[in-house]
């Protein structure tokens with residue numbers, strides 16, 4: 034059984050940081066579960082990071098279900114948040130049907146972008162765990178820029194966070210907002226806040242696995258590079274290609290031989 038959302042509310046109360054990372058496939062989810070991350074986010078960032086799409090908006094509900102199911106197979110006991118992709122929560126009925134699809138695929142909780150408190154109420158009424166997401170909204174903002182840069186923009190985001198909290202959100206992702214704003218929201222809302230590019234005061238942090246492990250070659254101010262998996266993959270592939278071309282692979286230890294008896298029969 035995956036942990037319940039209430040244990041994360043307890044972590045917030047105790048001031049224990051919540052570790053969240055994206056994963057889009059079984060082996061990555063398994064690795065995340067094994068090292069004990071608290072929550073796996075199957076984000077619509079799967080589109081750009083794994084599927085080769087130009088934009089998050091290209092991600093479909095069936096893409097999300099496919100990848101949530103894979104992550105679930107890799108991490109049967111980890112709490113999984115799944116993104117409702119672009120244009121799949123435009124009406125309440127559509128949102129509920131989309132959320133059901135993600136839950137059927139294995140999500141414990143569904144996340145959507147924007148300040149729609151009514152949608153939180155509708156999802157909660159149908160007993161979904163709900164993660165909100167404000168600040169930079171990849172699905173809705175044309176450019177990946179910092180949000181809440183002026184006092185009035187920051188106040189608007191604070192009001193949005195309060196309204197979503199009053200509606201019963203279980204988590205809220207704060208993306209690319211000033212740390213003072215993230216700290217204030219974190220203090221004022223009941224739900225655990227999960228920051229990305231939102232400073233150290235959020236209740237938890239989330240990073241995209243491709244970014245933190247260095248799978249994709251992109252540099253972001255909000256990211257710290259903890260690995261060089263992209264480089265490791267390229268050198269493994271290059272060494273393999275070299276060995277095949279030189280005849281160095283496969284070696285005798287990689288081949289199978291007929292038994293003496295079968296060889297005689299075969300060669301007759």
Ligand code: KIV
Pocket residue numbers: 055074075076077078079116206208229239241
């Ligand atoms: O899709 C995603 O990876 C996300 C995180 C950036 C929060 O929504």
Ligand code: NA
Pocket residue numbers: 076077078116171
């Ligand atoms: Na997302």
